[in-house]
Amino acid sequence: MHIYRLGAVSWQDSQLLYHALPRLDREGLILLSPATPYVCIGYHQDVDQEVDVAYCRENAIPIFRREVGGGAVYLDGDQLFWQLVIHKDNPLVPAGKEAFYRKFLQPPIAAYRALGIPAQYKPVNDIVAHDRKVSGTGVGEIEDYIIFVGNLIVDFDYEMMARVLKVPDEKFRDKVYKTIRENLSTIKREIDDVPPTEALWTLMADKFAETLGPLEEVTSVDEAWRAKTDELAEQFLTDECLFRSRRRPVKRRVKIRAGVEVRHGMHKATGGLIRALFQVDADENENVDVIRHVEFSGDFFIYPAERLAELEAALLGVRLDEVERAVARFYAEREVDSPGVGPSDFARALAS
Numbered sequence: 001m002h003i004y005r006l007g008a009v010s011w012q013d014s015q016l017l018y019h020a021l022p023r024l025d026r027e028g029l030i031l032l033s034p035a036t037p038y039v040c041i042g043y044h045q046d047v048d049q050e051v052d053v054a055y056c057r058e059n060a061i062p063i064f065r066r067e068v069g070g071g072a073v074y075l076d077g078d079q080l081f082w083q084l085v086i087h088k089d090n091p092l093v094p095a096g097k098e099a100f101y102r103k104f105l106q107p108p109i110a111a112y113r114a115l116g117i118p119a120q121y122k123p124v125n126d127i128v129a130h131d132r133k134v135s136g137t138g139v140g141e142i143e144d145y146i147i148f149v150g151n152l153i154v155d156f157d158y159e160m161m162a163r164v165l166k167v168p169d170e171k172f173r174d175k176v177y178k179t180i181r182e183n184l185s186t187i188k189r190e191i192d193d194v195p196p197t198e199a200l201w202t203l204m205a206d207k208f209a210e211t212l213g214p215l216e217e218v219t220s221v222d223e224a225w226r227a228k229t230d231e232l233a234e235q236f237l238t239d240e241c242l243f244r245s246r247r248r249p250v251k252r253r254v255k256i257r258a259g260v261e262v263r264h265g266m267h268k269a270t271g272g273l274i275r276a277l278f279q280v281d282a283d284e285n286e287n288v289d290v291i292r293h294v295e296f297s298g299d300f301f302i303y304p305a306e307r308l309a310e311l312e313a314a315l316l317g318v319r320l321d322e323v324e325r326a327v328a329r330f331y332a333e334r335e336v337d338s339p340g341v342g343p344s345d346f347a348r349a350l351a352s
Contacts, residue, residue, distance in 0.1 A: 001086075003205055003215035006032040008077060012233060015040065015064050017221065018083040019236070020228040022145035027090065029208055029215060030083040031201050037076040037157075038062040039164050042069045043140060043305055046297040047242055049275060052166050061164065065242050068140035068149055071272070071299030074164050078155035078186075079136075080197065082108065082204055084148040092212065093146065097139060097303065097339045101125045104148050107207035108135055111152065114203060117190045124271050124340040125301075132185040141303055152200055153186045261289075267349040271340020272300030276349040280320060289320045296346070302338040310334065311346070323347040 009017070014034040021028055039056055041047055043066060050072040056063055084104060086093060094103055105121050112119035112127065112134060119135075122128045127135040127150075137150035162177035187194055195203070209215050221229070235241060265276040278294035294312050302308050311330055318326045327343035330336065 001212055001215055002026075002028045002218050003208070004028055004030045004032075004218050004221075005201055005205065006030065006219065006221065008033050008035045010034070011036050011038040011062060011075075012064075012237060013221075013229065014075070014081060015066055016229045016232050016236060017225070018085055018147060018149065019067060019142065020225060020232055021085045022142040022147065023232075024224060024228055025143070026085065026225075027087055027145070028085050029205075029212065030085070031081070031204060032083075033077050033080050033197075034075055035077060037074065037160070038064060039072060040064045040066055040075055041072045042138070042299050043067050044069055044297055044302070044308060045072060045299060046275065047072075048166070049297065050166055050299075052164055056164055063242060064236065065244070066138075066140070066149075067142055067305070068138040068147055069272070069299065069301035069305075070136070070138035072165065073136055074157060074161040076157065078157075079151040079153050080200055080204070081149065081151050082208070084208075085145050086148070088141075088144050088146055097301070097337050098124060100139065100146065100148070101137070101339070104211065105137065105150075107204065107211050108150060108152065110207040110210070111200075111203045112187075114207070115187060115191055115195070117187065129185060129190060132183055134185050134187075134190070139301060139303075141305065152204065153184075154194060154197075154200070155188045156184060156186050158184070263350075265349045265351065267345055269300065269341045269345035269348075271338060271345075273298040274300055274341065274345055274349040276346075278350060283319070291315050291318050291320065291323070291350075294350070296349070300338060300341045302336065302341070307334055307336050311336075320350060323350050 009032050011034040014032055018030055039051055039061055041050060051063060094100055102121055105127055109119045109121060109127055117129050119127050119129045125137050126133055134153060135150050140147045158177055158181045161180055162173050167173045167176060262279050267274050275297045279292045280289040281292050283290050294315050296308055314330045315326060324343050324347035327346045331343060
């Protein structure tokens with residue numbers, strides 16, 4: 001397998017390169033960092049719900065929707081990215097996403113420990129030290145490949161992270177800032193003597209080689225990879241992609257007419273936040289509510305990604321009191337994998 005040590009790249013390339021590699025039918029480990037800051041949202045998130053889009057645009061902060069789950073995050077050059085692209089049939093890949101997380105989080109955990117930071121794995125997909133998160137990670141699937149991304153956080157702009165998020169008021173923003181700072185740490189906060197960036201890249205490369213085997217180093221993007229990356233830019237760097245799940249903010253319940261309501265539900269599962277925007281019609285004969293439309297969003301992970309839209313379609317016509325059974329049946333029939341999220345969590349989002 002190749003290891004691509006690319007250093008600082010454009011913010012677009014810091015995301016598009018790993019989206020392009022599986023589309024070229026290639027495996028690889030990419031090490032890079034963005035030359036300029038941006039905001040990145042998860043595949044299933046609603047950007048209007050999660051990010052202060054107006055602020056970002058007024059301040060020339062780009063926003064990117066990745067094909068990997070998880071939450072919205074502010075990214076810059078003080079975060080050193082590792083991006084693993086590995087074929088599903090590679091014998092190194094264990095069965096089940098949680099086993100995958102546990103195995104391939106060992107290299108960054110080992111890197112942190114080599115720096116003197118007591119990092120450890122915390123299910124479902126976190127690395128923590130002193131009860132604080134020290135790396136942001138996520139998994140997705142593109143073509144026949146699994147994409148595993150994460151970072152070594154050398155430093156972090158807590159204030160800007162709190163600023164780009166969508167919050168109801170400034171008091172709430174201040175609380176978000178304090179909460180992020182209390183629960184997210186950095187290499188600079190954990191140790192006094194931070195190694196140079198190149199030394200950190202070498203440390204990461206060595207630790208991944210212990211898990212992946214020998215890695216052939218490449219330091220540039222070849223012509224085919226460049227062409228595919230540029231091709232994807234025409235799709236990914238558009239408002240159509242960014243706002244593909246745009247929904248108008250709604251009150252928790254809005255009565256449309258007698259027996260018809262639009263509702264907004266939310267539930268925090270172990271594996272992430274689930275938001276639900278849905279319409280219910282009252283079945284007067286049976287005195288129950290029936291789902292006529294539903295859209296889920298949030299920072300959870302679900303594989304394959306298209307299962308979420310299929311689940312939404314499967315719930316049409318289902319009674320609210322039968323949602324959990326319907327989702328459980330869907331999971332069994334479609335072989336859904338959603339670490340930390342199960343049928344009861346979707347039911348709770350619709351019941352809240």
